[in-house]
Amino acid sequence: xxxxxxxxxxxxxxxxxxxxxxxxxxxxxxxxxxxxxxxxxxxxxxxxxxxxxxxxxxxxxxxxxxxxxxxxxxxxxxxxxxxxxxxxxxxxxxxxxxxxxxxxxxxxxxxxxxxxxxxxxxxxxxxxxxxxxxxxxxxxxxxxxxxxxxxxxxxxxxxxxxxxxxxxxxxxxxxxxxxxxxxxxxxxxxxxxxxxxxxxxxxxxxxxxxxxxxxxxxxxxxxxxxxxxxxxxxxxxxxxxxxxxxxxxxxxxxxxxxxxxxxxxxxxxxxxxxxxxxxxxxxxxxxxxxxxxx
Ligand code: PDD
Numbered sequence: 001x002x003x004x005x006x007x008x009x010x011x012x013x014x015x016x017x018x019x020x021x022x023x024x025x026x027x028x029x030x031x032x033x034x035x036x037x038x039x040x041x042x043x044x045x046x047x048x049x050x051x052x053x054x055x056x057x058x059x060x061x062x063x064x065x066x067x068x069x070x071x072x073x074x075x076x077x078x079x080x081x082x083x084x085x086x087x088x089x090x091x092x093x094x095x096x097x098x099x100x101x102x103x104x105x106x107x108x109x110x111x112x113x114x115x116x117x118x119x120x121x122x123x124x125x126x127x128x129x130x131x132x133x134x135x136x137x138x139x140x141x142x143x144x145x146x147x148x149x150x151x152x153x154x155x156x157x158x159x160x161x162x163x164x165x166x167x168x169x170x171x172x173x174x175x176x177x178x179x180x181x182x183x184x185x186x187x188x189x190x191x192x193x194x195x196x197x198x199x200x201x202x203x204x205x206x207x208x209x210x211x212x213x214x215x216x217x218x219x220x221x222x223x224x225x226x227x228x229x230x231x232x233x234x235x236x237x238x239x240x241x242x243x244x245x246x247x248x249x250x251x252x253x254x255x256x257x258x259x260x261x262x263x264x265x266x267x268x269x270x271x272x273x274x275x276x277x278x279x280x281x282x283x284x285x286x287x288x289x290x291x292x293x294x
């Protein structure tokens with residue numbers, strides 16, 4: 001992130017180094033806000049409609065009014081994309097409840113703080129693609145509403161840090177005997193040749209990349225199932241994958257220090273990864289940020 005990262009704050013476009021918010025912003029004091037991370041492939045904003053739907057879901061869930069229309073978001077994000085170098089970008093946007101005296105309960109009439117920035121998005125490293133990721137399992141210490149994409153990420157931060165300190169790339173979270181998702185990614189396993197990912201609900205984030213990977217599997221005629229993944233399913237999986245906007249779809253090849261399957265990215269992952277790359281290339285061809293599908 002450089003000081004001239006293009007940013008937007010409360011109606012103004014400005015360099016990131018000039019973007020400032022008051023310390024009494026409830027986002028700073030309480031983590032009282034929500035966010036999105038949206039990849040831009042070429043000039044094309046990846047599944048913008050779905051990201052904005054999830055943003056609306058998060059805002060509604062924490063009772064912040066929608067500060068901008070979808071058309072206004074498209075205009076802001078398109079301008080940030082145009083100002084950001086590189087073939088691909090990562091758009092970050094955040095809305096907090098705004099400035100108020102410190103009290104847990106919130107006034108209903110605050111003006112939300114609206115922030116966005118565009119950074120260059122690097123593809124996953126070659127070693128991640130050829131060797132896969134390492135992961136550790138951790139107890140899921142997060143709250144009961146993991147479907148809300150809130151900036152209150154302390155549990156996720158501690159869990160990812162535990163992975164980093166163990167020399168791993170991600171923590172896979174276990175709750176009530178089930179593997180739920182990663183600290184910042186959704187989880188897939190291959191079990192008896194079937195691609196399995198947990199069904200949506202309050203326990204996990206409704207990942208936009210997760211949805212694309214399910215679509216790609218179906219296009220590849222791979223059997224998919226949205227159902228619980230037990231701890232046993234995870235440790236005996238033929239393949240384990242993680243998906244996110246910044247990491248795409250990556251194979252986990254070491255879990256808690258033991259090899260997953262053959263200890264290298266598996267054959268189904270190879271197919272889905274290649275389909276993902278073809279999908280990205282097709283989006284880049286489309287070019288225009290105003291085009292939001294497929
Ligand atoms: N995080 N689950 C969690 C807890 C996440 O934080 C993320 C993404 C995902 C994947 O969602 P998507 O495919 O829509 O990116 C699942 C982002 C990238 C972040 O916090 O930076």
